Amino acid sequence: MTEIAVLGYGGRGRIYSLILRFLQRKKARLVAVIDKNPDKLALAAKDNPRLSEKGLFSDYDEFLKGEKRADWLFICTQDADHYRHTLAALEKGYDVLLEKPVSANLAECAEIAEISRKLGRKVAVCHVLRYTKFYDKVKEITESGVLGKTVALEMHENVGYWHYAHSYVRGDWRNSETSSPMIFAKCCHDLDLMVYMLGAECTSVSSVGRLHFFKEENAPAVCADRCVECANRDCPYDARKLYLDRLKKFPHFARKYAWPMTRVVEDGTPTSSKLRVALEDGDFGRCVFRHDNNVVDYQTVSLDFDNGTEATLTMTAFSPAIYRTITVRGSLGTLEGKFEDGKLTLSLFGKKPRVIRTARAFIGHGGGDIGLISALVNGKTRTDIMQSLQSHVLAYAAEQSRLNAGVPVDVKKFASTYFSATEDR
Numbered sequence: 001m002t003e004i005a006v007l008g009y010g011g012r013g014r015i016y017s018l019i020l021r022f023l024q025r026k027k028a029r030l031v032a033v034i035d036k037n038p039d040k041l042a043l044a045a046k047d048n049p050r051l052s053e054k055g056l057f058s059d060y061d062e063f064l065k066g067e068k069r070a071d072w073l074f075i076c077t078q079d080a081d082h083y084r085h086t087l088a089a090l091e092k093g094y095d096v097l098l099e100k101p102v103s104a105n106l107a108e109c110a111e112i113a114e115i116s117r118k119l120g121r122k123v124a125v126c127h128v129l130r131y132t133k134f135y136d137k138v139k140e141i142t143e144s145g146v147l148g149k150t151v152a153l154e155m156h157e158n159v160g161y162w163h164y165a166h167s168y169v170r171g172d173w174r175n176s177e178t179s180s181p182m183i184f185a186k187c188c189h190d191l192d193l194m195v196y197m198l199g200a201e202c203t204s205v206s207s208v209g210r211l212h213f214f215k216e217e218n219a220p221a222v223c224a225d226r227c228v229e230c231a232n233r234d235c236p237y238d239a240r241k242l243y244l245d246r247l248k249k250f251p252h253f254a255r256k257y258a259w260p261m262t263r264v265v266e267d268g269t270p271t272s273s274k275l276r277v278a279l280e281d282g283d284f285g286r287c288v289f290r291h292d293n294n295v296v297d298y299q300t301v302s303l304d305f306d307n308g309t310e311a312t313l314t315m316t317a318f319s320p321a322i323y324r325t326i327t328v329r330g331s332l333g334t335l336e337g338k339f340e341d342g343k344l345t346l347s348l349f350g351k352k353p354r355v356i357r358t359a360r361a362f363i364g365h366g367g368g369d370i371g372l373i374s375a376l377v378n379g380k381t382r383t384d385i386m387q388s389l390q391s392h393v394l395a396y397a398a399e400q401s402r403l404n405a406g407v408p409v410d411v412k413k414f415a416s417t418y419f420s421a422t423e424d425r
Contacts, residue, residue: 002377005032005070005094007060007085009040011263012099012126013076014047019373021048028377031055031070034063039267060085068093072376075099078172079179083108086123090115095122097376101188102385104180106396110418113385124381125388127192131371133358134339138326139197141346141356147330153198153311154327155190158319164297165237166260168317169214170284174293182295183207183402184395187315190324191301191398192383192391197328200307202390206408207398209299209315219289226285228276237288239279244272301398339366393418 004020006013013033020030032055033044041056057063073094075085083103089096096116102109102125116123129135142150159168168174173185195202224230227239243261247270250258261270264284279285297317304310324339333348347353359367375381397409 002028002072003031003070004028004072004074005034005055005063006030006044006074006076007034007063007089008076008078009033009035009037009044010076010268011259013074014043014262014268015369016074016076016097016373017044017048019370028373032057032063034058034060037266043268060088064088064092071095072097079104079185083112086112087115090119090121090123093121095124097124097126097372098385099126100388101180101184101392101395102389104184106392106418109389109392113389113419116385122381123385124376125383125385126372127189127383127388127391128365128368128372129189129193129339130196130368130382131375132339132366132368134337134342134344134366135193135197137344137356137358138328138335138337141335141344142197142328142330143199146333146346146348147328147335148332150198150307150309150328150330152327152329153194153309154329155194155311155313156325157187157190157313157315158321158323158325159186159315159317160319160322161236161317162242163260163322164317165214165288166242166263166284168295168297169237169288169291169293170239170286171263174291174295176295179295181395181399182297183209183299183301183315183398184392185295187299187301187313188391188395190313190315191394192388194303194311194313195387195390195394196382198305198307198309198311200305200309202303202311202394202411203306204304204408205301205394205397205401205411206406207299207301207402208406209296209402211294211296213297213317214288214291214293216289219287223287223289225287225290226280227287228279228285230287239285243270243275243279243284247272247275296402299398299402301394303394342366 006017017030020028030048030051034057035041036058073089074097076099077085079101086096086098102112173179179185220232222232243264247258247261256269258270262268264278265274299315301313326337328335335344335346337344342358344356345353346356393415397411397414401407401409
């Protein structure tokens with residue numbers, strides 16, 4: 001039986017804990033939750049009836065005292081806290097599942113990897129899309145050779161207008177000074193998938209992008225500092241629409257799990273009254289044009305791989321929904337798909353296109369969350385830190401290029417400033 005503790009009972013920590021609840025009769029058991037917020041601890045106790053009161057901790061240092069309490073510690077805290085939380089866990093003897101990004105600082109990422117190697121401890125990263133049926137099928141078809149030589153890989157990350165407003169204008173990842181650049185916070189999943197599916201090393205990265213729209217100069221004529229005070233009810237970014245009205249669309253039994261409203265209220269269990277209070281006082285009720293955000297809302301990245309493949313990634317806030325698309329262009333055909341549909345179209349030149357459907361999961365990153373936890377419990381993780389850090393290097397190289405007017409960055413040279421042996425990344 002694998003015993004697991006969870007540090008941080010926010011959105012991600014709660015999801016992983018609930019997955020463990022369904023797995024615990026077989027191979028895994030949740031034995032502890034650590035969160036400084038008493039409301040989150042109360043929620044953890046309610047969600048996990050088998051969790052003993054002795055397994056609830058409000059202080060991380062207190063949790064680390066005495067004997068080791070679990071086999072794995074899931075670290076689901078804010079990006080800026082990952083470094084110190086992970087090092088303390090590794091020193092104590094825990095294997096770690098670490099929410100991405102590993103750290104918002106690439107030097108800290110390298111240090112975590114090196115210390116885990118020295119101590120002989122496992123660090124797995126939550127690059128959950130590697131565990132989905134959809135991307136498994138893309139990799140299988142690409143590697144089969146049916147497309148011929150892989151010439152190009154094109155990916156689009158459509159963040160969704162309301163999701164961008166929630167997480168990257170009002171939310172925790174809105175400012176690169178306190179979190180991380182947009183390409184890192186949101187798109188290290190996509191960059192990781194590129195490396196995973198191509199099985200090649202990226203040699204050069206260039207990128208352009210900026211914050212186009214979500215700034216005060218673009219505020220409409222009718223505009224208040226807070227949405228609850230604003231007379232402009234036509235604004236698509238009105239927090240009343242995005243949170244209060246959205247909550248009403250959920251069945252009553254599901255409202256306590258309704259994201260993103262769970263993030264807006266302090267205790268993680270949204271109601272209309274609690275949401276109204278949060279919108280009157282908190283960051284999620286502020287106007288998207290009068291916030292302290294600075295991360296880009298549109299960015300493109302171009303990458304060259306040593307197998308001759310050219311790749312492009314586009315991240316945009318300006319889409320009606322949240323979805324990822326992928327196109328693999330080969331010398332003998334193309335493979336195109338939309339992740340959320342679970343559907344791929346294989347078009348071999350001169351032949352009739354064929355639709356391939358993969359198993360769809362409507363929650364948890366298309367089944368990636370469950371896939372990750374199941375793989376971990378069975379000792380078959382695909383996202384060891386040394387593999388996952390390749391995406392972090394590419395994200396920061398892309399950001400360096402963007403800040404330098406799109407000048408290409410030599411990836412190996414860039415990585416060598418952080419990693420003593422780049423061939424071991």
